[in-house]
Amino acid sequence: xxxxxxxxxxELNSLDNGSQSPSESSSSITSENVHPAGEAGLSxxxxxxxxxxxxIGTGLLGLPxxxxxxxxxxxxxxxxxxxxxxxxCMVILLNCAQHLSQRLQKTFVNYxxxxxxxxxxxxxxxLRTHAVWGRYTVSFLLVITQLGFCSVYFMFMADNLxxxxxxxxxTSNICQPREILTLTPILDIRFYMLIILPFLILLVFIQxxxxxxxxxxxxxxxxxxxxxxIFEYIMQGIPYPSNLPLMANWKTFLLFFGTAIFTxxxxxxxxxxxxxxxxxxxxxxxxxxxxxIVIILYxxxxxxxxxxxxxxxxxxxxxxxxxxxxxxxxxxxxxxxxFFTYALQFHVPAEIIIPFAISQVSESWALFVDxxxxxALVCLTCVSAILIPRLDLVISLVGSVSSSALxxxxxxxxxxIIFYSEDMSCVTIAKDIMISILGLLGCIFGTYQALYExxxxxxxxxxxxxxxxxxxxxxxxxxxxxxxxxxxxxxV
Numbered sequence: 001x002x003x004x005x006x007x008x009x010x011e012l013n014s015l016d017n018g019s020q021s022p023s024e025s026s027s028s029i030t031s032e033n034v035h036p037a038g039e040a041g042l043s044x045x046x047x048x049x050x051x052x053x054x055x056i057g058t059g060l061l062g063l064p065x066x067x068x069x070x071x072x073x074x075x076x077x078x079x080x081x082x083x084x085x086x087x088x089c090m091v092i093l094l095n096c097a098q099h100l101s102q103r104l105q106k107t108f109v110n111y112x113x114x115x116x117x118x119x120x121x122x123x124x125x126x127l128r129t130h131a132v133w134g135r136y137t138v139s140f141l142l143v144i145t146q147l148g149f150c151s152v153y154f155m156f157m158a159d160n161l162x163x164x165x166x167x168x169x170x171t172s173n174i175c176q177p178r179e180i181l182t183l184t185p186i187l188d189i190r191f192y193m194l195i196i197l198p199f200l201i202l203l204v205f206i207q208x209x210x211x212x213x214x215x216x217x218x219x220x221x222x223x224x225x226x227x228x229x230i231f232e233y234i235m236q237g238i239p240y241p242s243n244l245p246l247m248a249n250w251k252t253f254l255l256f257f258g259t260a261i262f263t264x265x266x267x268x269x270x271x272x273x274x275x276x277x278x279x280x281x282x283x284x285x286x287x288x289x290x291x292x293i294v295i296i297l298y299x300x301x302x303x304x305x306x307x308x309x310x311x312x313x314x315x316x317x318x319x320x321x322x323x324x325x326x327x328x329x330x331x332x333x334x335x336x337x338x339f340f341t342y343a344l345q346f347h348v349p350a351e352i353i354i355p356f357a358i359s360q361v362s363e364s365w366a367l368f369v370d371x372x373x374x375x376a377l378v379c380l381t382c383v384s385a386i387l388i389p390r391l392d393l394v395i396s397l398v399g400s401v402s403s404s405a406l407x408x409x410x411x412x413x414x415x416x417i418i419f420y421s422e423d424m425s426c427v428t429i430a431k432d433i434m435i436s437i438l439g440l441l442g443c444i445f446g447t448y449q450a451l452y453e454x455x456x457x458x459x460x461x462x463x464x465x466x467x468x469x470x471x472x473x474x475x476x477x478x479x480x481x482x483x484x485x486x487x488x489x490x491x492v
Contacts, residue, residue: 400446
């Protein structure tokens with residue numbers, strides 16, 4: 001039971017004998033479950049490892065194309081601005097949660113609870129009456145967002161596994177510039193998804209973030225190794241970028257914005273990580289350090305990758321690497337990293353859905369229900385990846401709404417609602433309004449772009465997509481240029 005990291009006796013006994021509604025019971029279980037007790041909390045290093053792994057996903061590989069869509073000057077500057085803005089909203093969310101915890105004399109509050117409690121103190125009567133829907137809305141967005149990431153990861157791993165297996169006979173030991181291959185797939189990509197499925201189910205049975213930090217460490221090592229090989233190649237003989245535009249067309253900038261804003265995919269894990277720290281007061285330092293590393297890595301990889309490959313930059317930088325065993329290992333190492341990241345992204349929806357599920361059954365069935373729900377959710381992400389061939393655009397559509405709301409719109413509005421009655425400055429109010437407007441614009445434009453791509457013929461979408469498509473029979477490597485759905489978000 002210690003491996004699963006859950007004490008069902010204490011959780012179920014904490015219920016107020018039916019005095020709470022199922023949703024209130026779920027909230028209390030979640031809060032008690034994630035809060036560390038004494039030495040059980042995460043250390044600074046473990047928290048930093050989780051934070052890095054939550055933000056370094058498949059979207060990182062699409063940043064060279066994102067810079068291409070924005071321009072050599074506008075791209076890095078905009079990426080820095082979006083990164084700083086995202087971190088600022090994370091800090092706002094942390095401050096709001098801490099303020100509500102102190103006001104309500106609670107150990108801590110999660111994202112959904114922070115939204116609900118803030119609305120309960122809102123001057124508007126209607127909002128106060130329907131405050132509980134604030135928690136439901138945030139919980140729904142978090143579930144959609146994180147399960148969307150997991151579906152993307154499924155296709156990413158399956159597609160890379162397919163490429164490595166079916167290109168093996170044409171992979172050489174000599175690393176020359178990559179050529180486009182036209183291979184007939186031996187097995188359908190869905191077969192590779194089914195191969196991965198049981199291993200992911202076993203992985204998500206591990207619920208304790210402290211135990212998962214071991215796997216996060218392995219994921220970071222493999223990701224670091226793959227990043228080292230990518231940087232080693234792209235820094236060799238970078239041509240002078242005189243022919244690269246400093247500013248791209250505004251239409252392609254919309255694609256950049258979608259890729260950039262969704263690449264920062266760790267907002268859903270900020271409060272859970274802080275709540276599980278042994279010393280939560282140290283989380284601000286960990287957040288600034290970890291996100292600084294992430295932003296610098298994003299800018300360097302995106303800029304240098306675009307400078308290296310120029311107009312030939314592909315949807316994933318791995319598609320620009322030579323077709324030799326050394327650089328094929330990049331796909332393997334990065335896929336291993338994404339495999340373990342799946343468990344971290346899965347942790348958020350699991351902590352929202354499972355406590356409610358186990359509150360509906362007796363204590364003797366709690367463990368069975370927990371494991372069954374986890375297995376069902378993993379199968380759901382697999383089925384969605386299998387059944388929806390345009391998964392990249394569907395996830396981008398959902399992510400345009402949910403991720404913009406979670407990362408930008410809601411934190412800014414929470415700060416206004418919570419601190420408005422406490423002599424909040426006009427500058428801060430104006431700043432939060434501008435952030436909310438920016439998030440809303442990103443939501444509108446991202447939704448429009450996804451809907452537009454969905455209405456276009458397959459050939460057109462493939463030419464412009466940075467997402468994940470199931471390849472047609474005769475074009476393995478060409479269509480894999482379109483296979484990373486997280487590149488359009490990561491959505492979330």
